[in-house]
Amino acid sequence: MNVIVCIKQVPAKIKIEIDPKTGTLASGGVDRAINPPDLYALEEGIRIKERTKGKVTVLTIGPAKADESLREAIGYGADEAILLSDPAFEGSDTWATSHVLAKAIKKSGQFDLVLCGKQSIDGETGQVGPMLAEALGVPFVSLVNKIEELGQISIKVMRMSDEGHQLIEMMLPGVINVVKEINVPRIPSLRGLMVAKKAKVPVWNAQELGIDPAVVGSAGSPTRVAKVFFPQRPGKSEMLQGNPESQVDQLLEKLRQTKAI
């Protein structure tokens, strides 16, 4: 099976700061890592490859520095990695991101299954997986927690639904996004890390992907972030004093006043 895994490089710490001068995200000097939910997609991709004697290709859209995350993915066991990088991609929203990923997947050749993480910890939308499926014109299943069967023309997956779980058969090729329950990611092997160091990681830009720069990046994205700001905290916490009995009485009083209970 030809498996593609989409990973995103994100700030390693989710505590972020706004540059007081420009009002934008101060991302300079922040350590970056593979989006943690994507590690489950990567692990599952590697397991599928091992079971089917296939191939795993990892894709990411990001700046030159995202190369590190792709090498890390090779260290885990991915066979190939491609960096999708172009100044034109900067500021892409989920639509533009999935547009670029779809173009890259089509260019990379024949594929059977694309795996995404449940969501990125910075963007937090969970939209890129399903949007990518639609852009590729292939089926999509969300929140997969187990792959039950890998066939030639279809796969059977268990997904988390509102009421429990559902077993779904999906025709290939297709896209799924996975939840943390699906596996326990391995630790990269020493040999893998050596391979990763020497691996060739090609970079594809907008032109090579046949992408009109006007439809991606901040200019081309359907949505635009007009402003970012820190959420207003509803004032300072109120600490309830006294012994447990009195603390509980005060709490019940407050919760009843605000009709919270």
Add this chain to the structure above:
Amino acid sequence: MTADGLGDIWVIAEQRNGHTKAASYALIGRARKLADECQSRVAAVCLSQGVADAGQLAAFGADRVYLLDGPVPDGWNDDAYVKELVDLARRDKPGVILATSGALGLSVIPRVAVALDTGVAANCISLDYDAQNRILVQTRPAFGGSLMANVVFPNKRPQIATVRPHAFKKGEPNSARQGEMIRVDFDRRSVTAKTKLLNVVKDLTEKVRLDEAEIVVCGGRGLGKAENFGIVAELAEVLGAALGTSRPPVDDGWIPYAHQVGQTGKTVSPRLYIACGVAGAPQHLAGMQTSEIIVAINEDPKAPIFEVATYGMVGDLFKIVPLLTKKLRETRG
């Protein structure tokens, strides 16, 4: 786009067992207010005709109610839903489409958006009309709620947003309001589904759904061991609340992953969140800090959970929680 402010505002009314979910009613109420501000119309779109409360959707603010020739409401019909919503939107050209950020918002809505060549503002917590630019301003958290972003659609229509449960309160119905019922018949056979539901496994352990619950009681590692979860489970029971947890109890096998709140678990935004023996690590806060009222019970006065708490109680959870349960039980009979 129509000449009026936002164009028609569609709300996807999600049903469970034939009844529209509270979050969808709340969203219709919000859409009504927006429509009044900009002289637009509201339509509720039901993906199924077997809707018992279609009339109520008008009472809560819908001018029109679309009843799509829908499949079983609780099943798996993503491919049909996408096709039907796209066809209908192409025909009637809404300016705005709103849905809740649950199951549909994580699969059907983004696919509909791409098919309509537009984007999605996901997991919003507020929606406002910018009269000057005649656009919708959607506010959504990012970076685990430590940052807020205003998202706009400069050109593309429809403007599509998914909204977190409890972002808006369910309003009061006005039974004098009448809505136009529009039945839409689609040829189901024309949809060649590439996915098929083979089996459903119901999970009965979770009585109240975590991400939809109005109240969440959360037990952290401070509970010490699996058996002690009974203490928080009892509190949840008297409050009709869902039971949440932090990551360590899941890692240690005290409670299933489905209950985990946080960066790698569920994101919840209830009216009331009661954290018992939870330290308040950033990864946990990421999943709950947009809750309306946060109560923290922790013996360590320096625990970071107190920084986001509305009401903090420094003390032993093994004393405080059972007392709280007892007093609630007494008053509720």
